[in-house]
Amino acid sequence: MIFWRRSLPVLITFVLGVTFALQYYVPLPASEALLSGVSVWNQIIAAFAAILGVTSLLHVHYTKIRRKEAGWGYSVVLYLSMLATLVVGFWSGGESENSAFGWLYNYILVALSSTMFSILAFFVASAAYRAFRARSLEATILLAAAVFVMFGRVPLGEYLVSGVGQISDWIMSVPNTAARRGIIIGISLGGIATSIKIIFGIERAYLGGGRD
Amino acid sequence: MNDFARRMLSLDRRLIFLLIAVVTLLPLLYPFRLPIRVSPEAQKIYDYIESLPEGSVFLLSLDFDPSSKPELYPMSIALLRHAFRKNLKVVGMTLWITGTSMAESVIAGVAQESGKEKGKDYIFLGYAPGGANVIISMGQDLYAAFPTDYYGVKTAELPMLKEVRTLRDIQYAISLSAGSPGVETWYVYGKEKYGFELGGGCTAVSAPGLYPLIDTGQINGLLGGLRGAAEYETLVGVPGKATAGMDAQSATHFLIIFLIMVCNLLYFLTGQEGRRRG
Numbered sequence: 049m050i051f052w053r054r055s056l057p058v059l060i061t062f063v064l065g066v067t068f069a070l071q072y073y074v075p076l077p078a079s080e081a082l083l084s085g086v087s088v089w090n091q092i093i094a095a096f097a098a099i100l101g102v103t104s105l106l107h108v109h110y111t112k113i114r115r116k117e118a119g120w121g122y123s124v125v126l127y128l129s130m131l132a133t134l135v136v137g138f139w140s141g142g143e144s145e146n147s148a149f150g151w152l153y154n155y156i157l158v159a160l161s162s163t164m165f166s167i168l169a170f171f172v173a174s175a176a177y178r179a180f181r182a183r184s185l186e187a188t189i190l191l192a193a194a195v196f197v198m199f200g201r202v203p204l205g206e207y208l209v210s211g212v213g214q215i216s217d218w219i220m221s222v223p224n225t226a227a228r229r230g231i232i233i234g235i236s237l238g239g240i241a242t243s244i245k246i247i248f249g250i251e252r253a254y255l256g257g258g259r260d
Numbered sequence: 261m262n263d264f265a266r267r268m269l270s271l272d273r274r275l276i277f278l279l280i281a282v283v284t285l286l287p288l289l290y291p292f293r294l295p296i297r298v299s300p301e302a303q304k305i306y307d308y309i310e311s312l313p314e315g316s317v318f319l320l321s322l323d324f325d326p327s328s329k330p331e332l333y334p335m336s337i338a339l340l341r342h343a344f345r346k347n348l349k350v351v352g353m354t355l356w357i358t359g360t361s362m363a364e365s366v367i368a369g370v371a372q373e374s375g376k377e378k379g380k381d382y383i384f385l386g387y388a389p390g391g392a393n394v395i396i397s398m399g400q401d402l403y404a405a406f407p408t409d410y411y412g413v414k415t416a417e418l419p420m421l422k423e424v425r426t427l428r429d430i431q432y433a434i435s436l437s438a439g440s441p442g443v444e445t446w447y448v449y450g451k452e453k454y455g456f457e458l459g460g461g462c463t464a465v466s467a468p469g470l471y472p473l474i475d476t477g478q479i480n481g482l483l484g485g486l487r488g489a490a491e492y493e494t495l496v497g498v499p500g501k502a503t504a505g506m507d508a509q510s511a512t513h514f515l516i517i518f519l520i521m522v523c524n525l526l527y528f529l530t531g532q533e534g535r536r537r538g
Contacts, residue, residue, distance in 0.1 A: 072453075084400035090393035091405070098389060144361040153361045161327035161358075169512060173280045174273040177519040181527045191524070195517055201464075201487055203294035204510035213297050225471045232472060 058249040065247035106130075193219050265529040268522075276519065283515045287507035296506060301474060302491040304481035305459045308432060309342050316431040317424055318348040319456075321446065322363035323355045324438035328463050329362065332436045334502035335461045335489040336366045339434060342496050344374035349420050350382040351430070353406075355394060355441040360387045364410055378411075379418050386410030391441035395449040399427040427454040436461035436483075443470055447478045461488060 068086070071079050109123035133152060140149035182188040199205035200216025245251035298306075312318070320339060324332045343350050352367040354360055364384050371382050378384075385406045388394045397405035402425055403416045415421055423429060433456050435446040443460035451458040457480055460470055464485025473479045483492055486509055489502030 080400060083396065084404065087390075087393050087397035087400055088404050091388060091390040091397055094390035094393060144364070150361065157358065158326035158329065158362070161325060162329055165327040166330070169284070170277045170280050173512075173516050173519060174276045176516050177271070177276055177523045178269075178273075180520050180523065182524055191520065195520065198513045198517055202510040202513045203296050203506055204514060206297055207294050217299060220468060220471055221475070224468050225475060228469055229472045 283511040319433040325358040328438035338492040340370035353385040
C-alpha cells in the first residue's frame with residue numbers, strides 16, 4: 049500500500065516536476081506539443097477539482113447541520129441557495145440573458161457581492177479611528193505616508209494642495225515599490241525552495257495524512 | 261479633558277458609519293466635479309493602445325467578480341470604448357467564473373454602442389477553468405483552450421480568430437483583476453513566455469502590490485482602482501461612473517484623514533496613563 053499512497057505520487061511529482069522545469073528551456077516542437085497536451089489535461093483536472101470543492105463544501109455544511117453546531121442556520125441557507133441556483137440554472141439552460149438565471153445573477157449575486165465589498169469602507173473608517181495611532185516612530189511614518197497617499201490620490205486633495213499628487217505618486221513608486229519588491233523576492237525564494245523540496249520528495253505534506 | 265478624550269476615543273462606531281454614509285451620498289447627489297489628473301501609469305496604457313495599428317488584436321481579460329464591479333466595470337467600459345474607437349479586434353474572456361455574465365454584458369454592451377459586430381470585430385470566449393493553465397493552454401493553442409466561444413460557436417470557425425491561433429498572435433493584453441488569477445498570472449504564464457505586451461488594472465487595495473511590475477517593464481501601465489478608471493475615462497473623453505464616483509471618494513478620504521487626526525489628537529490628550537492602556 050505504501051507504494052500507491054506514497055512512492056508513486058512522489059515518483060510522478062519528481063518526473064513531471066523535472067520534465068516541465070526543463071521543458072521551459074527546450075523550444076522544440078515536441079517539447080511545445082507536450083506542454084500543450086498537459087495544459088489541456090490540467091484544465092480538465094481543474095474542472096473536476098471544482099466538483100471536488102463543491103462536494104467538500106456540502107459535506108462540511110451537512111456535518112454542521114447534523115450536529116446543530118453554532119451558526120448551522122447559515123449552512124441551511126447555503127444548501128437552499130445552492131439548490132435554488134442549480135435548479136434555476138438547469139431550468140434556464142445555463143442562459144443568463146433574459147432568464148431567471150440571469151435575474152438571480154444580476155439581482156442577488158451582484159447585489160450581495162457589491163454590498164459585502166462596500167461594507168469595507170465603513171469598517172476601514174471605524175478601524176482607522178480606533179487603531180491608526182502614532183504609538184512609535186514606525187507607526188508615525190506609516191501614518192504620515194497613508195495620509196499623504198489618501199490626500200494625493202483624490203482630486204480634492206490635489207485641488208487644495210498642488211503637488212501633493214506627485215508626493216503620493218512618489219510614495220507609491222519608490223518606498224512602496226522597494227518594500228513590495230523585497231517581499232516579492234522573499235516569497236519567490238520561498239516558492240523556489242518549496243518547489244524543489246516537493247519535486248525531490250522532501251516536502252510531502254500535500255500527500256495528506258492517514259494510514260500508509 | 262482626559263475623560264472627554266477617552267469618551268471620544270470609544271465613540272459608538274455606528275456614528276462613524278453614519279458619517280461615512282452621509283459623505284458618500286452627498287457628493288453623489290450634488291457633485292462638484294473637480295478635474296482629474298492623469299497618472300503616468302494610466303497614460304502609458306492609453307498611449308500604447310493609441311500606437312496600435314487598426315486591426316491589431318487586443319485581449320481584455322476581465323478577471324473579477326461582482327464584488328469589484330464598482331471599480332473595475334467602469335475601467336472595462338473605458339478601455340473597450342478606446343479599443344473599439346481605434347478599430348482593434350477585441351478578444352474578451354475571464355478567468356473568474358462568477359464574473360462571466362458580467363464580463364459578457366460589458367463587452368456586448370460597449371460593442372453594440374460602438375456599432376461592432378460579434379465574431380468579426382469582437383469575440384467573447386467566456387470562462388475556462390484552470391487559471392494559469394488556461395493562459396498556458398492559450399499560449400500553445402487558443403482553439404484547444406477554448407474550443408467554443410461563450411455563445412457556443414467553434415473558435416476555429418470565427419472569422420476574427422482566423423489569424424489568431426495562440427497568444428503569440430496578440431498585440432496587447434490587459435488583465436483587469438481583483439486578485440488571483442489576475443495581472444501577475446498573466447505576466448508569469450503569458451507575457452513572459454509568449455511575448456505580447458501586457459497592461460494591468462486592479463482594485464485600489466491591490467494597486468500598491470503591482471507597482472514593482474511597472475518599473476521592471478513586466479507590465480507597461482497600471483490603472484489602480486476607481487481613480488485609475490476615472491483617469492482612463494478622462495483620457496477617452498467620456499466621463500462615466502468612475503468620474504462621478506471620484507467626488508464621493510474625495511469626501512470619504514477626507515473624512516478618514518480627519519478621523520485619524522482627531523483620534524491621534526485625543527490619544528495624546530489622554531496622557532501617559534491613557535496611552536499605556538492603549
